[in-house]
Amino acid sequence: MRTFIGIDFPKSLKEQIVEVQSFLKSISKKGRWKYIDNFHLTLKFLGEIEYEKVEKIRQALEKNLKDFSRFSLKISSCGYFKGHGNLRVVYLKPDGNLEKLNNIFSLVEDAMAEVGFEREKREYTPHITIAQDVVLNEPFENFQKYVESFSFDEIPVEKVILFLSEEIDRKRVYTPLFEIQLH
Template sequence: MRTFIGIDFDIKVKNEIKAIQSIVRENSHKGRFKYMGNFHLTLKFLGDISENQVNIINEVLEKSAQGVGRFSLIVEKLGFFGGKGTIRTLWLGLGGELDSLNALYRNIEAGLGAWGFDKEKRPYTPHITIAQDLLLRTSFEELRKIVDLSRIPNIDVSEVSLIKSEQIQGKRVYTPISTFRLIGK
């Protein structure tokens, strides 16, 4: 089963991200836009895992969640990962209590690494993907000026989840397999 470890958002946050995404859509010729229900923050993409690995991952997540308390994030910028002629990935960059987020990320990486999971080679860049393969009608700088990120409320992070990603009737669907509360030390 295809999986990742992530943080889900409440409906108020998702609604405001959707409003930002609508502005992007209005200013684009084409693109693939994420479904509102799929807005999330990925901590680690796992890819295909076996049923046997779920217990190991859950053990790591439970221990990682015990080491980090609740924290808050803010959306602070609009950015993209490049492409040729199109924007490969348009995202919302995060700020706020990044020390706590990074501690959670490091705990998960170290815990899974001890079980033989590949460690990420690139630096962790926390972001929320809102569109892919995007061809804008306007310049990216113009788009950045008309998008008001301050309307997105703070993201209160209180749990982390192992999430299954599957294609159902042509639509990508994310379903939590297990969720662990951040309880700190």
């Protein structure tokens, strides 16, 4: 089963992200748009795992995150990863307590290394994917200005979740397998 560790958002914030995504759609020729239920912040993509490994993952995360306190983030800007003639990924960037976000990322990396997963070699670039394979009608700067003027709710980081990622009826569905509460 395909899995990842991430941070989920309140419904109200997901609805705000949909508003921003709608503006992006309005200035685009085409794109693949993330569903409202799938907005999240990934800490570690695990890929395919055996179900038997879930409990080991839970134990390692509980051990490493047992003293980690809650914090919050804010969305303040956006960016993209470039593709061939398109924007491969358009994302929103979290801001605020990035030091704590990087700390929790490191603790998750340590926990998963203990369970046998390879460490991420690339630098952690926290992002919230809202669309893929986007071709714009207008300059990206128009979207950037819109995002920077938008007033987003805070992202409360209160728990870390192991998500199952599966395709159901040609739609990607993320289902929480377990949650680790922060203090």
